Amino acid sequence: MRDPLGRQPRHVTGNAAPDYGDPLxxxxxxxxxxxxxxxWVDHAPQTAVINQLRRYIRQTQSRRGVPIPGRRLSQETQAGKSALVWRLKAELAAERAAAGLAPNEYQVVIITIEKHMTLKAFLQEILKQLGEDDIDPDPEATERKRRKGETETETEKEDRRSYKTLETRIAKWSVRLGVDLIVADEAQRLDRVATDASHVTERIQTFLDRGVVPLLLIGNGKSHAFFEKNGDLCARLGNPLVLKQxxxxxxxxxxxxxxxxxxxxxxxxxxxxxxxxxxxxxxxxxxxxxxxxxxxxxxxxxxxxxxxxxxxxxxxxxxxxxxxxxxxxxxxxxxxxxxxxxxxxxxxxxxx
Incomplete structure (x- = not known):
């Protein structure tokens, strides 16, 4: 039978198929x-974004506690977005070492926004990456309960009031640990019709208005629509960073x-x-x-x-x-x- 994808090329070295019985x-x-x-291969479009992020870090280092802008980067899946952020983290670490400074694993903190992530879970994930152990073991329990019913219990009200407390803890630890940038990947997952998603989006705006810590939002091609629908958030994220195709x-x-x-x-x-x-x-x-x-x-x-x-x-x-x-x-x-x-x-x- 003819292969609908065409005739594959023949191997030149090695065997035609693996020998899975080989112990080595x-x-x-x-x-x-x-x-x-x-x-790592240096690539001009990635280097351009890295340099813009370096400039952003320099500009925001002395602006904690006052409104600061954020940054955003959208590009297709596997285009090299996450790789350039990890490269930035590695370069900054290497520069600290060359300057004789102690290593700082928290200089660039990278988190992933999960599907259906609540506001509380978002803030707690940041704290977790900052190494703070005082974290609620079931951060989404109250949110799940609220979605099943229409009324908000006293416990849920207390959880909602705690958002500012969590942000205060993030601000405190960010300064103590020398955090220069927090990166939130998979931002397109906030593009859903749900109260918890809008809570995260609105709180990110407050996050920047309070000058808690510099923030970069990264998303795939679908995140363009999310950013376009959230004008108030976009206004706080400046000109989009572009990883050129x-x-x-x-x-x-x-x-x-x-x-x-x-x-x-x-x-x-x-x-x-x-x-x-x-x-x-x-x-x-x-x-x-x-x-x-x-x-x-x-x-x-x-x-x-x-x-x-x-x-x-x-x-x-x-x-x-x-x-x-x-x-x-x-x-x-x-x-x-x-x-x-x-x-x-x-x-x-x-x-x-």
């Missing part, structure tokens, strides 16, 4: 994944520049895969056909290129291959990228 297989996969985790073509100067950036990113990633020992031989990611296929899968988001390589790497190691080959990238597209909705075909396969 897990160790080799773990070693490759560990090496890959150390890789690369749109390479040969017809415009901007397209040519993007093509150069995309190729340069893949070239540097290729080199670091070898340099870190993640693979033994060059994957040849800048081969013309491979580059075109990577662009098709990623839609110009370099974060997606990294994520695809991360999926393909263990597939290559499991086969005993010397490097990531077209067959591994094809399998990663079929097993991962198509399921995420990035693409509906396999550009590494042939239709002939």
């Amino acid at each position: 297989l897990d160790a080799r996969v773990d070693a490759a994944n560990t090496a890959f985790a150390t890789i 690369l749109l390479p073509n040969d017809e415009t100067e901007a397209g040519k520049e993007d093509a150069g950036l995309f190729k340069a990113f893949c070239k540097d990633l290729n080199a670091k895969l070898v340099a870190t020992g993640a693979v033994k031989l060059s994957p040849r990611l800048t081969n013309h056909a491979t580059l075109d296929a990577l662009l098709a899968v990623s839609s110009g988001h370099v974060g997606r290129v990294v994520r695809l390589i991360e999926e393909a790497l263990p597939l290559a190691v499991e086969r005993g291959a010397a490097t990531i080959e077209a067959i591994d990238l094809s399998n990663a597209v079929r097993g991962y990228a198509i399921g995420t909705g990035w693409i509906d075909h396999d550009p590494f396969s042939h239709n002939g």
Whole structure:
């Protein structure tokens, strides 16, 4: 039967399929994944956002207790948003070490907004990341009870009144621990018709009005709609940070520049895969056909290129291959990228 996704490329090194009976297989996969985790490729659009966040931190360091602006960043899933925040955290930590300062794990605090997260849970998650142990073990119990009924009990009223107390604790610990920035990821999850979601949104505004701590909200492509519907919040978040999507073509100067950036990113990633020992031989990611296929899968988001390589790497190691080959990238597209909705075909396969 003909494969609807096309004929996959053949392997060049290693075996056609993994030998899961190999007792050393897990160790080799773990070693490759560990090496890959150390890789960072400088990319101008990500560096631009990092530098803007550095400026934001400098501008807000002396403004605690008075109104401060926030920042927001929206981009498609796996575009590299979260990676650049972790990179900022690592760079600031390295600079502290170079200056002879003690490490500060709280300099940049990163939390994830969960689905159906209540206001109290949001504030308590920040406190948890700040290392404060005095946290309610069941922060959503009162909210769940309130949603089932129409009346607010005295206990629930007390919980609501405690929001300001929680913010005060966050403000106190942020100063004591030297927090420069709090990052709240997955902001699009606040885009729901629910009282608890509006409570979080409204309190974020108060959070900034009181100058509790500098705040960055990050969301995927769906977060654009959330921010647009919340004008009062947007007014406190300044100009949106933009993680540029690369749109390479040969017809415009901007397209040519993007093509150069995309190729340069893949070239540097290729080199670091070898340099870190993640693979033994060059994957040849800048081969013309491979580059075109990577662009098709990623839609110009370099974060997606990294994520695809991360999926393909263990597939290559499991086969005993010397490097990531077209067959591994094809399998990663079929097993991962198509399921995420990035693409509906396999550009590494042939239709002939």
